[in-house]
Amino acid sequence: MNNIRKMPLAGLGYNFIEDALPKGKDEYYLRNEQWQSKDQFRQLTAYEIETLVRNDNTSDNWNNIFVSNEFNPQLVQHCHFFGMVRIGKLEPYYLEYRNLKLPVGLYNSTICACDFGDNVVVHNVNYLSHYILGNEVIVANVNEMVTSDVAKFGNGIVKSNEPENLRIELELCNENGGRAVLPFDGMLPGDAYLWTRNRDDIQLQQQFRTFTEKQFDKRRGYYGMVGDRTVIKNCRMIKDVTIGTDAYLKGANKLKNLTIKSTAEARSQIGEGTEMVNGIVGYGCRIFYGVKAVRFIMASHSQLKYGARLINSYLGNNSTISCCEVLNSLIFPAHEQHHNNSFLCASMIMGQSNMAAGATVGSNHNSRGADGEIIAGRGFWPGLCVSLKHNSQFANFTLISKGNYLSELNIPIPFSLVSNDEHENVLQIMPGYWFLYNMYAIARNSWKYVDRDKRIDKKQLIEYDFLAPDSVEEMFTALAIMEIATAKAWYALPENEPRKTLTDKDLRKKGKELLLEKPEDVSRLTIYAEGMENSHRKTVLTKVHKAYPIFRELIVLYGIKNIIAAAKPSFVALQAAIKTAKRTPWVNVGGQLMKADTVDGLKQRIRKNRISSWDQLHDAYREIGKEYAADKLQHAVASMLEIKEVPLKNFSTEHLQQWLVDSVATMEWMAEGIFKSREKDYKNPFRKMTYSNEKEMDIVVGSLENNSFINATKEELETYKEKVRRTIIDWEL
Incomplete structure (x- = not known):
């Protein structure tokens, strides 16, 4: 039976707080704290009351209506007031927004215990209460x-x-709720990452809950707020929603228990058919056309559109989900997911990612319980109609080609193409695919997300470069895998059978020798990898003889580019900056890269309460971000020296001069690869066949000569050459 309470009409608009009031406080005390303009009002004059009554307005008590000195009673018509209402300045103007033109004032509305700023427009609101x-x-x-x-x-x-049991939790990364977090206004991707990962650290977990509890007042009686210049029209139900300034809400079906952040610099919009419950909408977000979102956080400048569903998930900054379904997922900044049949469940996707049409990641229950988890590094790209199985893990910039992958995968090699060869019944991994065949896409991925980062408050320094500490660490792992696998393939030949049992160190030495000195021999080997698929079929590594030297060359380029970016005045100054350079593990904390030791220290400070709030943790992110360039420089130089097998103490100007010159050749090779991988689209007859001629093709898709990214790459190359030249001259190398 529905619990419908019958209460005296005289109580409508009063007794808002259904809890004991603090001593000496009335039901409006929190309302007065929220609104600083409360002292600018007076009671109505007899003339104003007479005018209001004549305009078909009613009130349970006219003495509870307070107005400003510039109040015009003629601009209030056909309204019913209950409880205390305060009305600001009303002047004979109309407000216009996107061709909606309405006179200032309150018209045809029922209003309970509300406050209004100056020159508001309230038209045809059936029930407006406690706002x-x-x-x-x-x-x-x-x-x-x-x-x-x-x-x-x-x-x-x-x-x-x-x-x-009324507390809202977000069940991120896993359907069983084992990684649930408490949502809060201002949660950053790094917060969600740290909270979901360290579940065995009870003290740390309790601190995170304490941070959240401390951040908010448990007292009942806060009013919903609508910021200046916000426009709300043609919506059905808005309940327990607070809204920032300059927002635009139109045609929403249901908005309940939300914070909608918005400012003049980062305006949020919610459009037709939207239903959103229990969530946080960040600054500059756009949600429209039939979106459904329940238990969610949208970080700033993210988008949901065209029927997207976001449930029990965190969507990182500058991301877009269109027409798709996402459940129980933690998504770092810069994620793209389009097309009506893309599905993402129980995953942690670490940014710069793209879900192709038909991709299904999750909900293929392979046990008696809920789905497990998928973890994918930056640049994750499951291709058309890819179906993946929990649990799986992927290194940075993994591209997965079309196919149904029936077994769990663990792909530790970055920049690889994963293929399901059903004819041969093998899993194929091509290391370095992007550099071999699609340099344009990998380079543009880094460029476009820097260009699209619209955050106005960059508490976390997000890394978008594909050559960064996390990916370079994975490249070292990949080099070891390729060396060992190559040596095993070599010794598998009858004529090369070893005379003794070989250690991994022996295998790495032989594999490195083959890959550097006999790449043509390696190209004829069938090279198998181990531990990458939970099945009995084989995993084949392809193009290893090409990928191996590219990885080494790019690691050196990573070192040189960071030396140039550091802009030290001399080689001696560089030596001082890198005197403790060494390679260490790094962690992607919500898109911000940190040394593993730094993350451990951060967690220890939280446990010991030296970081005692979310704001303090966010300040720590900023401080760590300030040290990122210096930390990355040390890592980059250490990585370069390791590849070149030069101890830090022996690093000389002669080495640096030669590697600077070599890096120019690498940059030229990359620029050429960017151009040629895009040029293929213009020369391929199957790409050209739908156009009458090249002129029409250029008009439709843009000419190759006017491609802004390619032209920017050419300019960057020339700038880089000049920086190298100046470094050699200024440092007297």
Whole structure:
């Protein structure tokens, strides 16, 4: 039976807080704290009351209506007031926004215990209750817009005397809730990462919960707020939603228990058919056309559109999900997912990622429980109609070709193409695919996300370069895998059978020798990898003889580019900056790369309460970000010297001069690869056959000569050459 309470009409608009009030406080005390303009109001004059009554307005008590000195009673018509209402300046103007033109004032609305700023527009709001509206806000044609006394605005807290089972949690990364976190306004991708990963660290986990509890007031009675110049029109139900300035909400079906962040510099928009419950919408977000989102966080400048579904998930900054379904996932910044049949479940996707049409990641229950997890490094790209099985893990910039992958995968080689060869019944891994065949795409991936990063408050320094500490560390892992696998393939030949049992060190030495000195011999070997698929079929590594030297060359380039970027005045200054250079593990913390030791130190500071709030943790992210360039320089130089087998103490100007010159050749090779991989699209007859001639093709897709990215690459190459030349001259190399 529905619990419908019958209450005296005289109580409508009063007794908002269903809990004991603090001593000496009335039900409006939190409302007054929220609205600093409360002292600018007076009671109505007899003339104003008479005018309001004549305009078909009613109130349970006209003494509870307070107005500013510039109040015009003629601009309030056909309204019913209950409880205390405060109305700011009303002047004979109309407000216009995108061809919506409405006169300033309150019209045809039922209003309970609300505050209004100056020159607001409220038209045809069937029920507006316990809201504070800022200046020049437009609210038109809304069925219901209310705030309850226990409103949490999407945050994972419980109010005074509420049961714990009403707390909202986000069940990220895993369907069984074992990595659940408490959502909160301002949660960064790094927060979500640290919270979901360290589940065995009870003290750390408790600290995160404490941070969240401390950040919010448990007192009942906060009002919903609508910031200045926000426009809300043609919406059905808005409940327990607080909204920033300059937002635009139109045609939404249901918005409940939300914080919608918005400013003049980063305006958020919510459009037709949208239904959103229990979540946080970050600055500059856009949500429209039938979106469904439940238990979610959208970080700033992310988008949901065209029927997208986002459930129990965190969507990182500058990401777009269109037409797709995402459940129980933690997604780092710069994620793209389009097309109606893409599906992502129980995963941690670490940024710069792209889900192709038909990709299915998850929900193929391969045990008696819920799905496991998939972890994918930066640049993850499952191709058309890819189906993956939990649990799986992928290194940075892994491309997966079309296919149904029936077994769990563990791909530790970055920049690889994973293929399912059903004819030969083998799994194929091509290391360095991007550099061999699609340099344009990998280079543009880094460039475009820097260009698209619209964050106005960059608390976390997000790395977009494909040559960075995380990917370079994986390249070293890949070099070892290729060396060992090559040596095993060599010794598998009858004529090369070893006379003794070989250690991994022996195998690496032989594999390196073959790959550097006899690449043509290696090209004829069938090279197998181990431990990359949970099946009895074989895994084949292809193009190893080409990928191996490219990885080595790019690691050297990584070192040289960071030396140039450091802009030290001399080689002596460089030596001082790298005197402790060494390779160490790195961690991708929500898109911000940190040394593993730094992350351990960060967690220890949290455990010991030296970091005691989310704001302090975010300040720590900033401080770590300031040290990133110096830390990366040390890592880059150490990586370069390891490849060149030169101890740090023996690093000389002669070495540096030669490697600077070599790096120019690498950059020229990359620039040429970028151009040629794009040029193929213009020379391929199958790409050209739908156009009458080349001129029409250029008009439709743009000419190769005017490609902005390719032209920017050419300019970057010339700039790089000049920097190398200046370094050699200035450092007297």
